[in-house]
Amino acid sequence: MSSGKDHRVYMKAKIDDFLNNFTTKAITDKPNNLPEYLLDFIKQQLGLKLSxxxxxxxxxxxxxxxxxxxxxxxxxxxxxxxxxxxxxxxxxxxxxxxxxxxxxxxxxxxxxxxxxxxxxxxxxxxxxxxxxxxxxxxxxxxxxxxxxxxxxxxxxxxxxxxxxxxxxxxxxxxxxxxxxxxxxxxxxxxxxxxxxxxxxxxxxxxxxxxxxxxxxxxxxxxxxxxxxxxxxxxxxxxxxxxxxxxxAAARKRERYEKFLEAVELLKGVDNYEKMQIADALKSTSFASGEYVIRQGDWGDVFYILEEGTAVAKKVFFTGGPEVEVKQYMPGDYFGELSLLKGEPRAANIIATSALKCVSMNRKAFKRMLGPLDEILRRNATKYTTAPN
The missing domain is CATH 2.60.120.10 (Jelly Rolls)
Structure with a gap:
C-alpha cells in the first residue's frame, strides 16, 4: 500500500507539474470555456490517434x-x-x-x-x-x-x-x-x-x-x-x-533504418511508418547495473534496446524477492505497459552491460504504435506472470 511519502513524491513529480503548466497556459490564454480548454490541453499532452x-x-x-x-x-x-x-x-x-x-x-x-x-x-x-x-x-x-x-x-x-x-x-x-x-x-x-x-x-x-x-x-x-x-x-x-x-531527419532515418528492420515488433510496419518512428526516436545511454525503469514508478517513455543487454526483475508481493522475468537483447523493447494502461511500471529494467536505447515519449508512442496495440498488450503478460 502506498505511503503518504509516496503520495507526496507523486504529487510533486506529476500532479504539481501538470497543474502548473495548465494554470500558466490558462492565465495566458484566458479561455472563456475552461472545461473545453482543459480537454484540449489534456488531448495535447496525451497525443491524439490519427484523425x-x-x-x-x-x-x-x-x-x-x-x-x-x-x-x-x-x-x-x-x-x-x-x-x-x-x-x-x-x-x-x-x-x-x-x-x-x-x-x-x-x-x-x-x-x-x-x-x-x-x-x-x-x-x-x-x-x-x-x-x-x-x-x-x-x-x-x-x-x-x-x-x-x-x-x-x-x-x-x-x-x-x-x-x-x-x-x-x-x-x-x-x-x-x-x-x-x-x-x-x-x-x-x-x-x-x-x-x-x-x-x-x-x-x-x-x-x-x-x-x-x-x-x-x-x-x-x-x-x-x-x-x-x-x-x-x-x-x-x-x-x-x-x-x-x-x-537532419534523413541522417537520423538512415542511422535507424537497418536497426528498425531487425525489431520483431515492427515487422508488419511499412517503410513510411518506420521513417516516422525513426524521426520520433531519441537516443539514451545507461551504465551497467543502472536502473532504466523502476517498478512502481510512473512512466512516460517506451524503449527499444539498441546496444547491450538488460534484464526485467519483478517483486510479486510486498517484502518478496526481486525475481528475474525476462532478458533483453538488441531489438527487444520495454516500457510499453505504463503507456498502454496508464499504470505504474510493472517491473524493474536493469542494464547488465553498457546499454544504449532509443526511446519514444507517450505522445509519439500513441500516434506511431497505436495499430500494434493488441500485440503489445499480449506481449505485456511477461511482466505479470511469475516464473514456475
Whole structure:
C-alpha cells in the first residue's frame, strides 16, 4: 500500500507539474470555456490517434512513395490501392510553383545543392533567441537537430503576428513556410468534399508546428489553418527547412533504418511508418547495473534496446524477492505497459552491460504504435506472470 511519502513524491513529480503548466497556459490564454480548454490541453499532452484526414494523408503519402520507388511502375497490388487512395494533389498549370512538380525534382534539382545555399539571418536579441530555442525543443519537428543546426534555424526564423479569425494558410495554395506557434490558438480544417464543406481536424497550441507537408512533399497546402485567438508564429523558409531540418531527419532515418528492420515488433510496419518512428526516436545511454525503469514508478517513455543487454526483475508481493522475468537483447523493447494502461511500471529494467536505447515519449508512442496495440498488450503478460 502506498505511503503518504509516496503520495507526496507523486504529487510533486506529476500532479504539481501538470497543474502548473495548465494554470500558466490558462492565465495566458484566458479561455472563456475552461472545461473545453482543459480537454484540449489534456488531448495535447496525451497525443491524439490519427484523425480521418491524417489517415487519408498517410495512405496518400505511402502510395506516393511506393510509386516513386518503383519508377511509377505499379503491380496489381499497388494498382488496387490506387483505386482507394488518391495521389497527392498537383499544382495547376500557370501557378508560380510549377517548376516544383515532383519530389525528385526538388530533392535532386540544381537549386537544392548545398554549396549554393546560404541560410537567411534575421537579427534577434539573445533573450529572443533563447525563447525560440525553448519552443524548438518542445516541437517534434526539430528533435533531430543538434545545437548548431538549431542556431541556424533560430537565426532564419521570422516573427509573424495574426489577428483572431484570420487565415494563416489555405488548403490548395502553394506553401513556402513552416510555422511554429509561439502564442495563441489556431484551428485546422480540411475540405474532403466540396458538397460537405470544411471539417474540423484539431487545434494548434504553442510549441506545435504545421505547414511542413507542403515543403516535404512539394504539394499544395493539405489543410486550412485559421487563428482562433490573436496568435504569434515563427516562420521558417523553404530553403532553410530543406537544407537543415530535412537533412537532419534523413541522417537520423538512415542511422535507424537497418536497426528498425531487425525489431520483431515492427515487422508488419511499412517503410513510411518506420521513417516516422525513426524521426520520433531519441537516443539514451545507461551504465551497467543502472536502473532504466523502476517498478512502481510512473512512466512516460517506451524503449527499444539498441546496444547491450538488460534484464526485467519483478517483486510479486510486498517484502518478496526481486525475481528475474525476462532478458533483453538488441531489438527487444520495454516500457510499453505504463503507456498502454496508464499504470505504474510493472517491473524493474536493469542494464547488465553498457546499454544504449532509443526511446519514444507517450505522445509519439500513441500516434506511431497505436495499430500494434493488441500485440503489445499480449506481449505485456511477461511482466505479470511469475516464473514456475
Amino acid at each position: 480521418e484526414s491524417e489517415h487519408e494523408e498517410l495512405l496518400s503519402l505511402r502510395q506516393f512513395m511506393k510509386n516513386h520507388e518503383k519508377g511509377k511502375g505499379s503491380s496489381s497490388e499497388s494498382q488496387s490501392e490506387d483505386d482507394e487512395v488518391d495521389d497527392l494533389p498537383i499544382p495547376k498549370k500557370g501557378r508560380a510553383s510549377m517548376a516544383r512538380t515532383s519530389v525528385s525534382a526538388e530533392v535532386f534539382g540544381e537549386w537544392n545543392k548545398k554549396e549554393n545555399f546560404k541560410p537567411r539571418i534575421i537579427p534577434k536579441s539573445q533573450d529572443l533567441k533563447i525563447r525560440i530555442h525553448e519552443r524548438l525543443n518542445k516541437s517534434f519537428m526539430f528533435a533531430s537537430l543538434d545545437d548548431k543546426e538549431k542556431d541556424i534555424i533560430v537565426d532564419a526564423m521570422e516573427e509573424k503576428n495574426f489577428p483572431a479569425n484570420s487565415f494563416v494558410i489555405r488548403q490548395g495554395e502553394d506553401g513556402n513556410e513552416l510555422f511554429v506557434v509561439e502564442t495563441g490558438k489556431l484551428e485546422c480544417t480540411k475540405v474532403f468534399s466540396q458538397e460537405e464543406g470544411p471539417k474540423f481536424l484539431k487545434f494548434y497550441q504553442p510549441g506545435e508546428a504545421f505547414g511542413e507537408l507542403a515543403l516535404l512533399y512539394n504539394a499544395p497546402r493539405a489543410a486550412t489553418i485559421k487563428t482562433v485567438t490573436e496568435s504569434k508564429c515563427w516562420c521558417l523558409d523553404r530553403g532553410t527547412f530543406n537544407h537543415i531540418v530535412k537533412d
